[in-house]
Amino acid sequence: MPVQIIRKEQLVGSERHLRTETYETVRFLLAADQAEVTVTDVTLLPDVEAEYGSDQHQEIAHCIAGRAELIDSATGQTHQIEPGTLWQARRGERFRFRAHTPTRLICVFTPPFAGQETGYAGDQ
DSSP states (O other): OOOOOOOHHHHTTSTTEEEOSSEEEEESOOGGGTOSSEEEEEEEOTTOEEEEOOSSOEEEEEEEEOOEEEEETTTOOEEEEOTTOEEEEOTTOOEEEEESSOEEEEEEEESOOOSOOOOBTTOO
């Protein structure tokens, strides 16, 4: 099988481009691609707070632009998120995310998404 090349601009406007009330994301890889992970490019909207975390997926996220706070739901501890910050939320772990500016993340989910999962707490 040849190396797979995927360009974000080719996915914008497709079923892999999802907008919610708190973010906009493009899913580069899904389970249908026979990938072992889902990779997303997501921009969280400012001044919106939501709870995230999944019982089905581990999430690893790397901030590449913006400024936000992540509040660990288990401990209440607040972490400043800025470019160069990476975090991991294991299956079942919940966190609140509050973006102060548009905040861009590259996220990896395992196992891979089937398609339209949102990452909101409890969303399967």
